[in-house]
Amino acid sequence: MLHRRADQSLIEQTRRIRKGLMGTPLIPLPDEQCDIVAKLEFCNPTGSSKDRSALWILEQAIGRGEIARDTTVVESSSGNFALALAFYCRMLGISFIPVIDPNCNEATEAQLRLLCEHVEKVTQRDAAGGYLRSRLSRVQELLVEHDSAYWPNQYANPDARDAHYRFTGGELIAQAGPLDYLFVGVGTGGTIAGLSHRIKEASPECVVVAVDAEGSVIFGGPPKKRRIPGIGSSIVPPLCGEALIDEVEIVAESRAVEACGDLAAAYGLYAGGSTGSTYAAIQDYFARRRPAARRPRVAFIAADRGHAYAQTVYNPVWQQQLRAEAVQPSDIEPLAVN
Numbered sequence: 001m002l003h004r005r006a007d008q009s010l011i012e013q014t015r016r017i018r019k020g021l022m023g024t025p026l027i028p029l030p031d032e033q034c035d036i037v038a039k040l041e042f043c044n045p046t047g048s049s050k051d052r053s054a055l056w057i058l059e060q061a062i063g064r065g066e067i068a069r070d071t072t073v074v075e076s077s078s079g080n081f082a083l084a085l086a087f088y089c090r091m092l093g094i095s096f097i098p099v100i101d102p103n104c105n106e107a108t109e110a111q112l113r114l115l116c117e118h119v120e121k122v123t124q125r126d127a128a129g130g131y132l133r134s135r136l137s138r139v140q141e142l143l144v145e146h147d148s149a150y151w152p153n154q155y156a157n158p159d160a161r162d163a164h165y166r167f168t169g170g171e172l173i174a175q176a177g178p179l180d181y182l183f184v185g186v187g188t189g190g191t192i193a194g195l196s197h198r199i200k201e202a203s204p205e206c207v208v209v210a211v212d213a214e215g216s217v218i219f220g221g222p223p224k225k226r227r228i229p230g231i232g233s234s235i236v237p238p239l240c241g242e243a244l245i246d247e248v249e250i251v252a253e254s255r256a257v258e259a260c261g262d263l264a265a266a267y268g269l270y271a272g273g274s275t276g277s278t279y280a281a282i283q284d285y286f287a288r289r290r291p292a293a294r295r296p297r298v299a300f301i302a303a304d305r306g307h308a309y310a311q312t313v314y315n316p317v318w319q320q321q322l323r324a325e326a327v328q329p330s331d332i333e334p335l336a337v338n
Helices: 008-018 050-063 079-093 106-113 134-147 158-174 190-202 238-242 253-267 272-287 316-327
Strands: 026-029 035-040 072-076 095-100 179-187 207-213 247-251 297-302
Touching: 008 050, 008 079, 026 158, 035 158, 035 253, 050 079, 050 158, 050 190, 072 134, 079 095, 079 106, 095 106, 095 134, 106 297, 158 190, 158 238, 179 190, 179 316, 190 207, 190 238, 207 272, 247 253, 247 272, 253 272, 253 316, 272 297
Parallel strands: 035 297, 072 095, 179 207, 179 297, 207 247
Antiparallel strands: 026 035
């Protein structure tokens, strides 16, 4: 990466954007066993926790002279991180090329094509049966094709971790006070790496539970086709190795769908698939481990909202197809989803 003198006007723009951000709310969710609070990260400007890492990565790269006005930012994402980068790059007047795949839902792809002059979409599956490695390969090609290009590399960039340590974690501690448990969905690893360190500084005994999707390989499980974006991975992201994780909960996608319905019915929360996975993990965890005399205080990250999942997670026809595929995977045509 060629470092140039930092563009002071871009630095000032990022400071103005940062000054306008107000943080996200923490709300209590009544429960029979636990005192549960949800950090509504889907209240960020682009609707997910990825706003945290996207803006901070851009801020830091601009400050180091790695991004200037003529830079093209290139990143692999089929969802929230791409949307966040597209939004902030557009506000800063920086070119951005997202590399997406067929699991990107229609609403997200349409928004990306509105905000970005060019969108790359890979269609070839990788050796693990997913698209991540194919996307990363295309990113490397684009970096060579563009004279001045920057890759945020959300899977390994310590700035992604630091964003959640500084902002998400700092807010959560101020809002929630001491915690007994923290449940965090894992995809790129940045959220849990930053949050786990910040939370354990304030509450050393807090149990950090990583939530992963069935079919993800992050914690050593066998790979299989996954439908819900925003959680799980077909690689082991380097940032996951930096997280302070006490326990792991693996959630089937059918359970994530059920939990999304539960959040809507019980609390009026229209949450995305990764949020449903995390809430399902809480339900399943405490169904097996009944709390002792004292009610534990439990926090979780509601990482994304449900609007992008209207035709999938919240669609009864899609739900039925998902259940059928889980029983007879060889007899069901691939679902056109996400």
